[in-house]
Amino acid sequence: MMASSYNAKEEDGHHSGAPAHGGAAAAAAKSKKPDNTAFKQQRLPAWQPILTAGTVLPAFFVIGLIFIPIGIGLFVTSNNIREFEIDYTGVDVDSPCYSCARNFSWNNTAPCLCSVDFTLEQPFESNVFMYYGLSNFYQNHRRYVKSRDDSQLYGDRSALTNPSKECEPYRMSDGQAIAPCGAIANSLFNDTLELYHIDSNGTRNTIPLVKKGIAWWTDKHVKFRNPGGNNNLTAAFRGTSKPVNWRKPVYDLDPSDPDNNGFINEDFIVWMRTAALPTFRKLYRIIQKKAVTTPTLPSGRYVLNISYNYPVLSFDGRKRMILSTISWMGGKNPFLGIAYITVGSICFFLGVVLLIIHHKYDTRNNSADIPN
Amino acid sequence: MLRRRLNRLFGGDERRVESRTINVGHRSGSPNEAIIPPKFCDNRIVSSKYTVWNFLPKNLFEQFRRIANFYFLIIFLVQVIVDTPTSPVTSGLPLFFVITVTAIKQGYEDWLRHKADNEVNKYPVTVLEDGRRIRKESEKIKVGDVVEVEEDETFPCDLILLQSSRDDDTCFVTTASLDGESNHKTHYTVPDTERNLESLNATIECEEPQPDLYKFVGRMHIYTNNQEPAVRSLGPENLLLKGATLKNTQKIYGVAVYSGMETKMALNYQGKSQKRSAVEKSINAFLLVYLCILVSKALVCTTLKYVWQSKPGQDEPWYNEKTQKEKDTNLYLKMFTDFLSFMVLFNFIIPVSMYVTVEMQKFLGSFFITWDKDFFDPEIKEGALVNTSDLNEELGQVEYVFTDKTGTLTQNNMEFIECCIDGFQYKYQDARSELDGFCVTDGPVNKLQQKAGREREELFLRALCLCHTVQVKESPEQAQDQVDGLTDQVDDLEVDGEVPYPSQEQRSFIASSPDEVALVKGAMRYGFTFLGLESKSMKILNRNNGVEMYELLHVLNFDPVRRRMSVIVRSKSGDTLLFCKGADSSIFPRVRQEEVERIRMHVERNATEGYRTLCVAYKCLSAEEYAQADEGLREARLALQNREEKLMAVYNQVETGMSLIGATAVEDRLQEEAAETMEALQGAGMKVWVLTGDKMETAKSTCYACRLFQRNTELLELTVRTLEDGGRRREERLHDLLNEYHKKAVQDAPPAKAGVTSWSSANQDYGFIIDGATLSMVLNSSSESNSSRYKNLFLQICQNCTAVLCCRMAPLQKAQIVKMVKNSKGSPITLSIGDGANDVSMILEAHVGIGIKGKEGRQAVRNSDYAIPKLKHLKKLLLAHGHLYYVRIAHLVQYFFYKNLCFILPQFLYQFFCGYSQQPLYDAAYLTMYNICFTSMPILAYSLLEQHICIEVLLDNATLYREIAKNATLRWRPFLYWTLLGVFHGLLFFFGVRYLFSNPALQDNGQVFGNWSYGTIVFTVLVFTVTLKLALDTRHWTWINHFVIWGSLAFYVFFSFFWGGIIWPFLSQQRLYFVFANMLSSVSAWLVIILLILLSLLPEILLVVFRKPRGPNARQKELVQSSVGGHQSPRSSARPLLMRTFSDESNTVI
Secondary structure (H helix, E strand, C coil), X not given: CHHHHHHHHHHHHHHHHCCCHHHHHHHHHHHHCCCCCCCCCCCCCCECXXXXXXXXXXXXXXXXXXXXXXXXXXXXXHHHCCEEXXXXXXXXXXXXXXXXXXXXXXXXXXXXXXXXXXXXXXXXCCCEEEEEEEECCCCCCHHHHCCCCHHHHCCCHHHHHCCCHXXXXXXXXXXXXXXXXXXXXXXXXXXXEEEXXXXXXXXEEECCCECCCCCCHHHHHHHCCCCCCCCCHHHHCCCEECCCCCCCCHHHCCCCCHHHCHHHCHHHHHHHCCCCCCCEEEEEEEECCCCCCCCCECCEEEEEEEEECCCCHHHCCEEEEEEEECECCECCXXXXXXXXXXXXXXXXXXXXXXXXXXXXXXXXXXXXXXXX | CHHHHHHHHCCCCXXXXXXXXXXXXXXXXXXXXXXXXXXXXXXXXXXXXXXXCCHHHHHHHHHHCCHHHHHHHHHHHHHHHCCCCCCHHHHHHHHHHHHHHHHHHHHHHHHHHHHHXXXXXXCEEEEEECCEEEEEEHHHCCCCCEEEEECCCECCCEEEEEEECCCCCEEEEEEHHHHCEEEEEEEECCCCCCCCCCCCCEEEEEECCCXXXXXXXXXXXXXXXXXXXXXXXXXXXXXXXXXXXXECCXXXXXXXXXXXXXXXXXXXXXXXXXXXXXXXXXXXXXXXXXXXXXXXXXXXXXXXXXXXXXXXXXXXXXXXXXXXXHHHCCHHHHHHHHHHHHHHHHHHHCCHHHHHHHHHHHHHHCHHHHHCHHHCECCCCECCEECCCCCHHHHHCCCEEEECHHHHHEEEEEEEEEEEECCEEEECCCCXXXXXXXXXXXXXXXXXCCCCCHHHHHHHHHXXXXXXXXXXXXXXXXXXXCCCCCCEECCCCCCCCCXXXXXXXXXXXXXXXXXXXXXXXXXXXXXXXXXXXXXXXXXXXXXXXXXEEEEEEEEEEEECCCCEEEEEEEECCCCEEEEEEECHHHHHHHECHHHHHHHHHHHHHHHHCCEEEEEEEEEEECHHHHHHHHHHHHHHHHXXXXXXXXXXXXXXXXXXXXXXXXXXXXXXXXXXXXXXXXXXXXXXXXXXXXXXXXXXXXXXXHHHHCCCCCCCCEEEEECHHHHHHCCCCHHHHHHHHHHHHHHHHHHCCCCCCCCCCCCCCCXXXXXXXXXXXXXXHHHCCCCHHHHHHHHHHHHHHHHCCXXXXXXXXXXXXXXXXXXXXXXXXXXXXXXXXXXXXXXXXXXXXXXXEEEECCCCCCHHHHHCCEEECCCCHHHHHHHHHHHHHHHHHHHHHHHHHHXXXXXXXXXXXXXXXXXXXXXXXXXXXXHHHHXXXXXXXXXXXXXXXXXXXXXXXXXXXXXXXXXXCCCHHHCHHHHHHHHHHHHHHHHHHHHHHHHHCCCCEXXXXXXXXXXXXXXXXXXXXXXXXXXXXXXXXXXXXXXXXHHHHHHHHHHHHHHHHHHHHCCCCCCCCCCCCXXXXXXXXXXXXXXXXXXXXXXXXXXXXXXHHHHCCHHHHHHHHHXXXXXXHHHHHHHHHHCCCCCCCCCHHHHEEC
């Protein structure tokens, strides 16, 4: 501030020093007259909404009237979604996977198998989505979330052999770079779930599980890429090492389908999208509806065969298998419907109450005003 | 530093330490004294702070000295050093932005200063060296150089005038660039110096540089061949200041005494102390609260983290092992770094951008004051001036207004009304016929149709013609250049009521005080015209068209302490006469008492009518008396030390035993709309105090005229007069009166309900009057205990009075009063308004200083925070601008804290779900951009454009100002409300999305969302909610508001698409790749976003309903009130400005 005023004074001095200073002074004076523009005079045309009870009250009713039907719709939709959930962790002694859970060791070469029987009371009509759910699994832990190298997963060659520091301590193994590096990849969920329907004869019918279409399209096609294309992954991943907890290298994730192998294996991609909360579910398989007339999963007895590879008891975790149908709003979640109905009803109720209050208050006030 | 060097040079010689010796033209002074050429600084002006080399380090150092910047730097460094959740970029980028912008701004300002410096320093000047004229750059001038300056050039350094091209050894300068006074001031050459500067052999001894522009003492020793050196005294009239401009004089020679940074101009441009606004203090208090919230959040998280980790299997599950380094780290160190990490994670709660936005709001907002055309005054062709933008909002918080009287409440446009000679009244009448010729008998009108003897009349008029320091402006062309109010042309049509006077002389007068011009012009009406001062002789054209010459021997200058001035002249006939004019209080004790009574009546009557009165006295000096006085004056003028005191003593000695001839009355008109303005200010709940140096009667009548005192106001008077009434000791009387008034005004008054009804007519209004002498008794009472008690009583009385008048105030006392009120209980916000140099101290002291671009020079304007052309502009400045600025910035501050609280709270809550691992909820880009891009523009636009009540209504209803009094919207209650709102929103955002994510399969193809989707949904709700919350608060939607509010929302959507649409090669993690697009493809996400936004805003809307039923009706009532007020105001403006019929005496308590 001091500086600018100083400058101004200096200028003044020189102006008056100029020969034609009368003219200069007049010009300066003219320029000093403020412009009469709407902006400078703070008179811009403005919309001045006055929120009054009169304008707000209808809004309450409108909100109420819109929200309640939406809420009901959501609630009904959510209720119509079939969802079946089964915990196969094997905590209890009498649960089928108890021994697998107890006897888990990373050194086991053969997978431990167990199977869980369950009964669906109601048929699942439309496409059924099979999720696995984990509890008390902190996929959102900071050390975990950042422990990945997206450029390696993007197929970057230099990152493949020299992964990011963030992957520590899952970066190098025996002098070779780990591909895919990092804690997320290392802890890839590797239980295998198979579902059998036991029909009235007692025969087990394998239910075909589709393993594609479970990851985001953009992840599958852009964000994740195999180094050097999808062919000859073995060669592409030469010089890298498999993650320490994996049983097989990344190029053997799905040897049957080159489009689902390596980094673009959809199970892997799904796993790599870290969950928001410590209890989460991830899409595992899709059971397509076969015919219009028959339900995808008719009611009845089912067997879930599990090759139990994924230890969760060490951190007090749980594993679940979830079968769910999907609506336009996603999976079963009564929260939205209830919230909408509640908010809508509150709005409506408030609207009514306020209308009464406002009406009474207004008339009384007006009558009081008149004598004035 | 220089002084130290000088000390070394003049080691031991105590007397010369405080002075410097300069050899004129670098010739050794006395031949027998060996000269060590003393070193003085060169004539380079350096106002710039930086050079190219030190700019970066120095600027950075300066910037990081600000506590906020330093805090962010620390956060940034922590991010760099410690492994923190967010990358250093997130806080480094905004900090870098802020620092860069500030550096660029400061660099640009400094570049301008460099340019200005260079212009001054490289300015070519002519220096006399060994008889030759040499062109030099201004910066090369050394102290002792003889410099030649031509007309219209500015002086390159402080010079002692040696020689002028004018015959009368004077030169004229304007100091427009120094203090804004554009009148011509006369400066004199050192008397009796040789005409030949080449052979001049002299030394100048003068004081060390000091910043007072109007003080200079020194003496010059002139050595002529082997004679005793002649000594001449040097005063400010010999000193030409750097920055002033030579006028009306072809050429002068002067010797440089102060150069470069030691010139008075440079010394005067030391920055003023910075004033801080109350809002800033609130911000700092809030910051502290938020800092506490931040630290406690970090502490809670750190503690919980270690509690959580102590459970087996949680700290390091098999899927998430620690690195070797982490394992090796000491536990306590880890705890500490964890704490720091949490601090970093939550540090966004204290936003960098708030400082930038507040600064920008203040800087840009202040333009509206300068742009306001209502502040433009066609007379002086200037609008308002903003010297600091830091105090805009303070204008809306003023509780006490301290106003000067002369030039502020009144126009300082003096008009001679009447005079009284020997007790006979002479009233000048406008009728021209009576003025024809010089016959004075037409002029005077007396009730008794009597007049004083012709001799006395003429003596009086001669006194008026001689006793002044007025100059006659020579050519009419030049007079037209002078737009400054100090030149009052005789035929000035702008002065109302003055009929064009058909005078052959197109002369105009220049004087330092408008009173003097009025008096000289008054004398002219009665036939005595002052023709001018030529080589120490004053010429007067008398009634008989004869020219009288008087030799001007001495001028005993006016000063506010003596309150009088005198001249000593010698008439043709050889008589030595002393004419003295001054305030009655200073003249009456010095004249024969029997003369006083006749005149006192007139003086008092004139004073009650609001005129400024001066008494005129004279004295014939005998030869011995004159010789004694002459010697005394010369001696005192030569004194190097205590010159002022010595002069004062001589003055007092000379100005005694005079005889009173008469008195004059000069009217000072009220400023336009002064009464309306004062009424509005009082209506707005401000207490108006008038602080004036003027007499009580005059000031009181001005107060009545301004309606500060109403007819029913009970006046409590505490002046010398009332103190002397009781016939007891003054102290006792003071004690009694104070107690009595206190009982009356404070104890008996019904307890006012905090500013609601205290102003209503039901209560008795009190007005308080105190004068300077009594005030000093109150403030500096003999005993310590009494002093503080009196001060308290005085303050309490004053605070319960509607208006307070302090008269007979010295400038410093004005500041004292302001300071006292400022520091009183509740520390109210004070505003001082004044126009003259005597108001500078109170302008600087008050929270807000307002200068009026009046007639008494520009010191007040220069030292003020805001300057306005007229008093009437104060109303809009406070009621409209101040109110709006306050509401805007208060909202800005509250909103900023709110939006950052609900920004960070979800991130804090997320820690409970991610194992206290400092995992950020939002992506780094969002963290960085939230405050910079997504939510900054709407609030900035709001804080610049909002008019929650339109300006006209604000101006019509002064009471609206009370609604924001006492920092109403930045108190703890509103702050708590905003904080709770922020907490509510934060909780809602987080848990709303949390319950949605209890099943993360949110898409219709069964695919699931991850943590980044979670954050993005929360963030989207957040951005929309805080923006729409602002939209709800906006009452004044201009296209700019529409543009920025909808624009920033659109920008957010666009940016999110863009950010997630590309694999960014420079990012290590593509966290947000297609997250936003996928979110939008989910119906559930849409529904939850809409639901949460609506639910967040619902309480706001609900409040509107509960609040508004009062709103419209209140507004209607206000309109009714304002229409009533509208009825009143035309009537009131039609009232005569000076009420002459009031009977204040009946109201006065005594």
